[in-house]
Amino acid sequence: MKQIIAVTLMNLRTVPDRLGSSLVVVVGMACAVGALVSILSMSAGFLRTMESTGSPDRAIVLSDGALGEWGSTLSRETVTTLSDMPGVQTDPKFKRVVSADYSGYTVVAKKDDGLDAYVTVRGVGPANAALRPEIKLVSGRMFRPGQYEIITGVAAQSQFAGLKEGDRVSLPEGEWLVVGTFESGGSMTESELLADAATLMSSMRTTAFKSFTVRLNSPDALALFKRSVTSRPGPALQIERETDYFADQSRSFTKFLNTIAYVVGGIMGLGAMFGALNTMYSAVSSRQREIATLRALGFGAGAVVTSVIVEALLFCAAGALVGIAVALALFNGNEHALGGMVIRLAVTPQLAVTGAGFALVLGLVGGLLPGIRAARLPVATALRAV
Amino acid sequence: MKYLPLVWAGLWRRPARTIFTFLSITVAFILFGILAAISGGLAHAVNAARVDRLIADPKFGTNMPYAYVDRVAGLPGVTVVAPRQILVGYYRDPKQAFGIVMSDRRFFAVRPELTATKEQIDLLMRTRTGALITVLSAKQFGWKVGDRVPVISNTVKKDGSKVWTFDILGIIDNVDQPGRSRFFISNYDYVDEERTLEKGTIDRMLVRIKDPARATATSRAIDAMFANSGAPTRTGSEKSQAQTGVQSIGDIGFFIRAVIVAVLFMLLFLTGNTMMQSVRERGAEFAVLKAMGYSDTKLLAIVMAESIILCLMAGLAGLAIAKLGIPRIADLDPDTGRLLLMPWSAIGTGMGFALLVALVSALAPGLRARRLSITDALAGR
Numbered sequence: 001m002k003q004i005i006a007v008t009l010m011n012l013r014t015v016p017d018r019l020g021s022s023l024v025v026v027v028g029m030a031c032a033v034g035a036l037v038s039i040l041s042m043s044a045g046f047l048r049t050m051e052s053t054g055s056p057d058r059a060i061v062l063s064d065g066a067l068g069e070w071g072s073t074l075s076r077e078t079v080t081t082l083s084d085m086p087g088v089q090t091d092p093k094f095k096r097v098v099s100a101d102y103s104g105y106t107v108v109a110k111k112d113d114g115l116d117a118y119v120t121v122r123g124v125g126p127a128n129a130a131l132r133p134e135i136k137l138v139s140g141r142m143f144r145p146g147q148y149e150i151i152t153g154v155a156a157q158s159q160f161a162g163l164k165e166g167d168r169v170s171l172p173e174g175e176w177l178v179v180g181t182f183e184s185g186g187s188m189t190e191s192e193l194l195a196d197a198a199t200l201m202s203s204m205r206t207t208a209f210k211s212f213t214v215r216l217n218s219p220d221a222l223a224l225f226k227r228s229v230t231s232r233p234g235p236a237l238q239i240e241r242e243t244d245y246f247a248d249q250s251r252s253f254t255k256f257l258n259t260i261a262y263v264v265g266g267i268m269g270l271g272a273m274f275g276a277l278n279t280m281y282s283a284v285s286s287r288q289r290e291i292a293t294l295r296a297l298g299f300g301a302g303a304v305v306t307s308v309i310v311e312a313l314l315f316c317a318a319g320a321l322v323g324i325a326v327a328l329a330l331f332n333g334n335e336h337a338l339g340g341m342v343i344r345l346a347v348t349p350q351l352a353v354t355g356a357g358f359a360l361v362l363g364l365v366g367g368l369l370p371g372i373r374a375a376r377l378p379v380a381t382a383l384r385a386v
Numbered sequence: 387m388k389y390l391p392l393v394w395a396g397l398w399r400r401p402a403r404t405i406f407t408f409l410s411i412t413v414a415f416i417l418f419g420i421l422a423a424i425s426g427g428l429a430h431a432v433n434a435a436r437v438d439r440l441i442a443d444p445k446f447g448t449n450m451p452y453a454y455v456d457r458v459a460g461l462p463g464v465t466v467v468a469p470r471q472i473l474v475g476y477y478r479d480p481k482q483a484f485g486i487v488m489s490d491r492r493f494f495a496v497r498p499e500l501t502a503t504k505e506q507i508d509l510l511m512r513t514r515t516g517a518l519i520t521v522l523s524a525k526q527f528g529w530k531v532g533d534r535v536p537v538i539s540n541t542v543k544k545d546g547s548k549v550w551t552f553d554i555l556g557i558i559d560n561v562d563q564p565g566r567s568r569f570f571i572s573n574y575d576y577v578d579e580e581r582t583l584e585k586g587t588i589d590r591m592l593v594r595i596k597d598p599a600r601a602t603a604t605s606r607a608i609d610a611m612f613a614n615s616g617a618p619t620r621t622g623s624e625k626s627q628a629q630t631g632v633q634s635i636g637d638i639g640f641f642i643r644a645v646i647v648a649v650l651f652m653l654l655f656l657t658g659n660t661m662m663q664s665v666r667e668r669g670a671e672f673a674v675l676k677a678m679g680y681s682d683t684k685l686l687a688i689v690m691a692e693s694i695i696l697c698l699m700a701g702l703a704g705l706a707i708a709k710l711g712i713p714r715i716a717d718l719d720p721d722t723g724r725l726l727l728m729p730w731s732a733i734g735t736g737m738g739f740a741l742l743v744a745l746v747s748a749l750a751p752g753l754r755a756r757r758l759s760i761t762d763a764l765a766g767r
Contacts, residue, residue, distance in 0.1 A: 065540030
């Protein structure tokens with residue numbers, strides 16, 4: 001151990017002389033880790049938004065086989081029978097804490113580039129306030145049933161034009177008035193517009209709902225609710241805990257983003273690794289004599305290999321830190337509209353760990369081979385060299 | 387040319403260093419090729435989209451009445467209008483859901499890129515549960531002409547079942563993307579008679595027009611016709627929709643440029659460092675050359691030439707791997723492959739970047755060789 005520290009310190013003291021070639025590793029790794037972490041921050045932000053949308057004590061019901069809300073249809077009769085199922089929480093004011101939702105979309109312009117974006121317009125039932133208490137008005141007032149009124153999420157309002165209170169939004173049967181603004185703890189709902197389901201559906205001349213969400217008596221009541229729904233007569237339905245549903249919904253998109261991140265970051269990392277190999281090989285060969293002297297003095301091969309690896313790891317770690325810092329400074333917290341959905345990029349501690357781990361693995365490879373070569377140098381030859 | 391052996395020998399003075407630098411540059415240009423293929427693929431999608439085809443979708447997500455089709459067909463300049471309803475379902479694996487186009491013979495008139503023959507279309511029209519599928523779909527599911535295939539859908543039939551049976555009548559292809567296009571086309575009457583909800587409605591109209599110059603005017607006319615109804619439309623040419631679609635994926639262009647800048651920046655450091663190391667080590671050799679009468683500028687040129695040869699060869703290798711490799715990815719996964727198309731021009735651009743990297747990164751080392759004083763270098767100072 002003492003040997004390792006001694007050799008490593010000796011090596012590191014020569015770094016200022018080789019500043020240029022050491023910087024190559026740092027810069028290369030910074031670029032690779034920066035690219036990796038920046039792209040991953042998009043999927044992490046998306047995942048965080050989706051996760052905060054679901055709650056473990058809510059369950060969502062869709063028609064069987066529907067891949068998501070958009071592909072689901074629930075008739076009025078189905079919705080009525082669902083409200084009476086056991087396991088659903090009751091409330092003195094609304095009786096049952098449920099909401100049959102209808103969701104459509106409207107086209108708005110993105111503020112930054114003026115391009116069209118499809119924003120979800122969600123019609124919710126009268127008990128929505130009890131079902132989704134995280135939705136809180138920050139200004140204005142609630143929409144009134146029977147009136148062509150909507151409230152808008154803060155994320156939608158900040159990213160898209162024409163969604164201020166008092167603005168009119170193009171929806172069926174003319175223009176609907178924006179009467180309030182809400183937030184909901186950074187969830188997906190903040191990129192949506194909310195209206196009264198019955199009013200929205202009659203204006204769209206449809207009677208079929210898209211989804212049905214209930215608040216369960218407790219998170220454990222899901223099994224009871226599920227059993228009761230499955231055993232009732234009528235068309236088959238799929239019931240999922242809301243948290244699972246949103247995790248499923250986000251899976252393919254996060255997978256897509258992660259693939260891009262690892263392909264781009266991986267290729268750049270490979271390039272940076274070759275740079276590290278290069279630097280470490282030249283570092284080792286320029287120190288042939290010192291290393292041979294140490295070996296002649298009785299330092300072990302292990303100490304020599306370790307010292308080279310530690311040096312490579314230090315360079316890579318420095319690069320990773322720079323890369324992560326740049327990603328953090330440039331992207332963390334940025335809001336980005338993808339289609340009609342607003343994502344807040346998140347450079348999470350977990351991503352920082354991923355980025356650093358990625359750099360260290362590459363650094364290990366970049367240091368191992370040159371280290372072995374350094375240890376293998378025949379002492380006599382190396383001492384005679386130069 | 388006669389200096390080539392000298393330059394070549396200089397490059398191979400330390401093979402390990404040259405090889406690692408070469409590999410770094412190669413890898414960077416593979417990435418460049420992939421990024422060029424992504425933007426090329428998107429550009430191709432926009433180019434392949436037709437200006438004489440309008441797409442009319444529901445403005446707010448609710449289906450449109452089937453009767454719209456005839457009203458749109460009556461507009462001046464409109465040659466044919468096809469109704470469309472997508473039936474979403476899966477075959478065996480619920481995770482591999484796909485859409486079935488439920489339409490009629492007019493669909494083939496608005497999509498002439500599909501190779502269905504008149505006989506195939508006639509047969510489809512006579513067979514309510516018939517279907518024409520593309521080569522790729524046939525291959526994916528292992529279906530042949532004559533097969534009767536069950537598709538599980540979330541659309542319930544009037545008998546309460548969700549199993550929709552289709553008879554495969556013919557296998558067609560898309561001339562725009564031979565072998566890489568998915569289509570499964572059946573009859574609108576089949577879905578509309580069997581479904582229980584949203585009867586008599588469609589989710590899209592495809593409109594063929596005579597004069598592409600009238601695309602915007604005709605789109606406006608269609609939207610105006612239904613503006614005050616319960617199901618207003620939103621119409622645009624396929625081309626303008628493709629453009630919006632590409633832009634809405636996010637700032638792909640910005641992302642690609644950012645990555646390319648990062649990669650080039652990394653390469654500048656890498657190659658610059660390699661050349662600098664090489665020049666430093668060879669102080670004495672350069673001094674000998676100078677003593678033999680090589681001019682300062684000639685030495686600068688020799689260093690530049692080494693850098694250029696290294697970068698261009700490695701760049702070409704990377705671009706060639708990308709150009710040859712990307713179609714292989716497309717063979718493995720047609721859905722990803724469809725989005726990737728690396729144009730030949732990308733090789734030119736890539737080589738341009740390689741040259742730029744070579745020149746910039748060799749500048750400092752080259753000047754150092756140029757400035758080198760014979761006595762100092764020979765004395766080992």
